[in-house]
Amino acid sequence: MADFIVGAVEYLSKFIFFIIAVLVISPVLTWVERKQSAVMQDRIGANRAEILGLRMLGLFHALADSLKLFTKEYFVPKGADRLIFHLAPCISIFFAVMGFAVIPHADTLIISGQPVEMQIVNLNIGLLYFFAVLGMAVYGVVLGAWASNNNYALLGGLRASAQMISYEVSIGISLVGIILVYQSVDLMEITRAQGDLLFGFLPKWGIFLQPLAFFIFMAAGIAETKRIPFDAPEGESEIVGYFIEYSGMGFGMYFLTDFLETILIACLTVTFFLGGWQAPFIDGWILQTFSDSTFLGIFQLNNFILTIVQFLAFVFKVCLVIFMMMTIRWTLPRFRYDQIMNLGWKMLLPLSLFNIVVTAIIVYFIG
Amino acid sequence: MLETVLFFALALLAVTAAIGMIVHRSPVYSVLMLIITLFSIAGFYVLLNAPFVAAVHMIVYAGAIIVLFLFVVMLLDLRHESDRFTLTKFSRVLAFIAFLVFLGEAILLVKVAFIDGGLDIGLGGQVSQLGDTPSIGKLLFTAYLLPFEIASVLLLVAIIGAVILAKQNLKPSQ
Numbered sequence: 057m058a059d060f061i062v063g064a065v066e067y068l069s070k071f072i073f074f075i076i077a078v079l080v081i082s083p084v085l086t087w088v089e090r091k092q093s094a095v096m097q098d099r100i101g102a103n104r105a106e107i108l109g110l111r112m113l114g115l116f117h118a119l120a121d122s123l124k125l126f127t128k129e130y131f132v133p134k135g136a137d138r139l140i141f142h143l144a145p146c147i148s149i150f151f152a153v154m155g156f157a158v159i160p161h162a163d164t165l166i167i168s169g170q171p172v173e174m175q176i177v178n179l180n181i182g183l184l185y186f187f188a189v190l191g192m193a194v195y196g197v198v199l200g201a202w203a204s205n206n207n208y209a210l211l212g213g214l215r216a217s218a219q220m221i222s223y224e225v226s227i228g229i230s231l232v233g234i235i236l237v238y239q240s241v242d243l244m245e246i247t248r249a250q251g252d253l254l255f256g257f258l259p260k261w262g263i264f265l266q267p268l269a270f271f272i273f274m275a276a277g278i279a280e281t282k283r284i285p286f287d288a289p290e291g292e293s294e295i296v297g298y299f300i301e302y303s304g305m306g307f308g309m310y311f312l313t314d315f316l317e318t319i320l321i322a323c324l325t326v327t328f329f330l331g332g333w334q335a336p337f338i339d340g341w342i343l344q345t346f347s348d349s350t351f352l353g354i355f356q357l358n359n360f361i362l363t364i365v366q367f368l369a370f371v372f373k374v375c376l377v378i379f380m381m382m383t384i385r386w387t388l389p390r391f392r393y394d395q396i397m398n399l400g401w402k403m404l405l406p407l408s409l410f411n412i413v414v415t416a417i418i419v420y421f422i423g
Numbered sequence: 424m425l426e427t428v429l430f431f432a433l434a435l436l437a438v439t440a441a442i443g444m445i446v447h448r449s450p451v452y453s454v455l456m457l458i459i460t461l462f463s464i465a466g467f468y469v470l471l472n473a474p475f476v477a478a479v480h481m482i483v484y485a486g487a488i489i490v491l492f493l494f495v496v497m498l499l500d501l502r503h504e505s506d507r508f509t510l511t512k513f514s515r516v517l518a519f520i521a522f523l524v525f526l527g528e529a530i531l532l533v534k535v536a537f538i539d540g541g542l543d544i545g546l547g548g549q550v551s552q553l554g555d556t557p558s559i560g561k562l563l564f565t566a567y568l569l570p571f572e573i574a575s576v577l578l579l580v581a582i583i584g585a586v587i588l589a590k591q592n593l594k595p596s597q
Contacts, residue, residue: 137451140455180474180556181475181478184478184479184482187478187486188478188482188485188486190486191481191482191485191486191490192481195490195493198490198493198494199451199455202493202497214494214497214498217490217494221487224486241556
């Protein structure tokens with residue numbers, strides 16, 4: 057019976073993270089994006105959708121959008137490869153969702169005296185798993201573009217996948233510095249290692265130890281999610297992208313994939329560079345202030361409160377990074393395609409290689 | 424028990440997808456079947472306690488090499504190409520010889536595995552510890568440093584060679 061409760065609580069807590077990450081944040085993101093663009097462009101923005109006279113600053117537009125997408129005709133163009141045409145958006149969204157499995161969202165929670173890692177799957181190769189999932193993301197794009205039986209879609213797909221593959225290289229190499237500094241490829245271990253303080257006051261976060269890698273990762277991450285300024289593959293109104301032939305929920309799934317990838321890149325930025333779930337300075341205070349008495353029958357009071365605070369810290373940091381990415385989106389104009397390729401191969405790649413050399417020398421002499 | 428079930432499920436998937444890859448008339452579907460085969464082989468690595476090899480297998484093969492295959496197949500637009508893949512008499516003879524060789528290998532493998540009681544390649548109990556990332560890294564940079572570096576130089580030569588070959592045709596026009 058006790059085992060059953062522990063298991064149930066464990067899966068429930070992991071499930072809540074997934075629900076918040078995937079099903080709550082991503083529709084809200086569409087609203088944030090609209091409202092933020094409206095504020096930055098001195099407009100009012102979406103505010104017309106209402107339920108029973110309630111408008112909630114236009115929050116219901118997320119609901120209205122998804123209803124619209126669901127009820128639109130799902131059109132399959134003539135000569136399309138039906139199986140792959142239907143499969144491609146699913147592949148795309150599948151691998152975006154899979155990425156969340158290794159994100160650690162709080163430290164160990166103690167349930168009935170048993171430690172439970174707050175990570176959906178505790179993989180000791182978490183970082184490599186993330187690369188593998190990222191690499192798979194290309195398939196949804198390429199297959200969807202090919203199956204549409206449209207030359208413009210195919211060209212758009214090739215553009216998109218060339219961009220994704222190019223920037224994957226920079227993402228991978230910039231994270232080698234993180235592996236060198238924290239000596240692990242396990243995301244939980246990397247987050248734990250960021251808990252110490254540097255010189256007694258600075259948290260040992262990736263952004264302080266690997267500032268160059270942080271900027272490379274952010275730039276390449278935004279390119280990977282195909283957002284402005286790197287949105288040459290899809291270009292909302294004027295460039296023909298790989299999902300030109302998709303309508304209704306097929307388009308909706310590609311759209312959702314982009315938002316999920318944004319959240320995923322933000323989660324990983326936080327995990328590698330902003331201390332993950334670490335809540336510096338207040339974690340020790342919480343452990344001292346509250347007792348370790350039993351709480352709700354199965355938890356320890358201080359451990360439970362600490363876990364909640366860490367989870368909130370993680371969500372807060374992720375929201376901050378997403379907000380930054382959206383601000384970048386509404387600030388910069390789009391790069392030309394050759395500029396995107398030059399930036400990827402001639403700027404970010406040499407810089408990330410340089411970062412490895414410098415980090416390796418420093419780690420060799422200090423650590 | 425679970426491992427056995429998973430092994431046979433993955434084995435069935437791998438073999439079915441491999442056969443499908445050869446048999447299917449559309450090149451794009453063949454590439455997709457190949458990806459499924461690679462996925463199931465990555466599953467075998469996980470079952471063998473080698474998560475690092477599984478991850479690298481997925482990153483390198485499924486994430487990079489097969490994408491290139493897919494690019495080439497799509498850009499050549501081989502949709503109607505399947506009609507041209509008819510066997511000549513000579514290739515039929517070659518196919519039969521290849522079939523005999525593989526049949527012989529398969530029989531040998533079954534004999535070693537089930538009649539001679541498996542093959543001892545001298546690793547013993549080490550295998551379970553060899554799969555994780557730190558030990559593979561240590562082995563690569565100590566015992567196998569020279570082959571590792573030679574392989575990386577080979578890849579570098581291949582990359583430079585590809586660039587030279589690709590840029591050769593551009594020179595006269597400039």
